[in-house]
Amino acid sequence: MPEVVIVGAGPVGLFMGLLLLQRGHHVRILERRRTRSTRSRAIGVHPPALVHLARAGLADELIDAGLRIREGIAYSQRREVARLSFSGDANFPFILAVPQPVTEDALERAVLRLDPSAIIRGVDVKEIDDGDGRPVRVLAATESGGLDLSAHVVIAADGAHSRLRQSLLPDLPARTYPDSYIMGDYADHTGHGSSAVLYLEPPGIVESFPLPHGVRRWVVRLGAPDPGSTAAQLADLIAGRTGEHVDPASNTMLSAFDVQARLAKRMVHGRMVLLGDAAHEISPIGGQGMNLGWLDAAALAPLMGTLLTGDTVQARLDEFEKRRRRAALRASRQAGINMALGRPLPAKAMTARNALFAAALAVPPVATLVERRFTMR
Known part of the structure; x- marks a missing residue:
């Protein structure tokens, strides 16, 4: 019987498994998908997460595979508004851009080096039975039939649509936002190098982030959910708002999304724990969700002995939550501010708002505060 079953082999579940294996725990990670996704959604790794990745022995590998973003530049109507340095952290003076499949590959290889049997794919968890102090029973469907596992602790790292969260908190409300986005990756011919760029335009914001190997991600705010735009249509939208021309034939990823948020009041439910998006779904704008999940895992790992032995030491778990x-909450509020800054404004109002924004960033203490918020420090 494994000590811990983790549901979900995304970045958060894999990192949680790695930390527990490094501490000597017997872990099984269950994943519904037969193979890893090749879609790159989460790309930003912030300095606090890099600290814990370094302790786990993975930071150097990811830094070598990624691209260091050291500053952000804001433009509006073809004119530069302001610049913000991301170099405030002494150890990691940058935000690291790494495609999610690269990150997951590094995490999975690190897990399998410690236990080649740790990850079980093609497992669709159907039911969890937490039996009053007895081991937790995990019932799942597989291609060959069923799987019946017991564990001392079950961790839900199965994302924003977590079935385990739904079973524990069926009435947890979601907050919706009037924001829809479409994003795509294209070959980068902008000349902006390793800088992140925000285009604060009257019809709505356009964000662009550099990726390794000469690729740039574009995120465009829409006035309504995307009806199914093509790579060429997104390229036209980018050109119309920013004046930047991208090659539709170079597109390697296209995805549209709306925004909602949820925050569970409790993360620890007896011997079941919610982590990452399963516990706190926030807007992807700002790129903090994956990092939040990693920091959850880093905070939980030292407490696992508490849960495994049944010695609750409730004060420590309460402090963790x-x-x-x-x-x-802090990350969700920051994402809300980011989205508000990106909403449409009349040209004159936007010009005035941008002038105030630039004046504020010219004050060093304000710039430092904003940098800390963007980099999660």
Whole structure:
């Protein structure tokens, strides 16, 4: 019987598994998909997460595979508005851009080096039975039939649509936002190098982030959910708002999304724990969700002995929940601010708003505060 079953082999579940294996725990990670996704959604790794990745022995590998973003530049109507340095952290003076499949590959290889049997794919968890102090029973469907596992602790890292969260908190409300986006990756011919760029335009914001191997991600705010735009249509939208021309034939990823948020009041439910998006779904704008999940895992790993032995030491678990919920609230508020800054404004109002924005960033303490918010420090 494994000590811990983790549901979900995305970045958060894999990192949680790695930390527990490094501490000597017997872990099984269950994943519904037969193979890893090749779609690159989460790309930004922030300095606090890099600290824990370094302790786990993975930071150097990811830094070598990624691209260091050291500054952000804001433009509006073809004119530069302001610049913001991301170099405030002494150890990691940058935000690291790494395609999600690269990150997951590094995490999975690290897990399998410690236990080649740790990850079980093609497992669709159907039911969890937490039996009053007895081991937790995990019932799942597989291609060959069923799987019946027991574990001392079950961790839900199965994302924003977590079935485990739905079973524990069926009435948890979602907050919706009036924001829809479409994003795509194209060959980068902008000349912006390793800088992140925000285009604060009257019809709505356009964000662009550099990726390794000469690729740039574009994220465009829409006035309504995307009806199914093509790579060429997104390229036209980018050109119309920013004046930047991207080659539709170079597109390697296209994805549209709307925004909602959820925050569970409790992350620890007896011997079941919610982590990452399963516990706190926030807007992807700002790129903090994956990092929040990693920081959840880093905070939970030292407490696992507490849960495994049944010695609750409730004060420590309460403090864990309090700190992680506070971090999620802060990140959610920052994402809300980011989205508000990107909403449409009349040209004159936007010009005035941008002037105030630039004046504020010219004040060093304000720039430092904004940099800390963007980099999660």
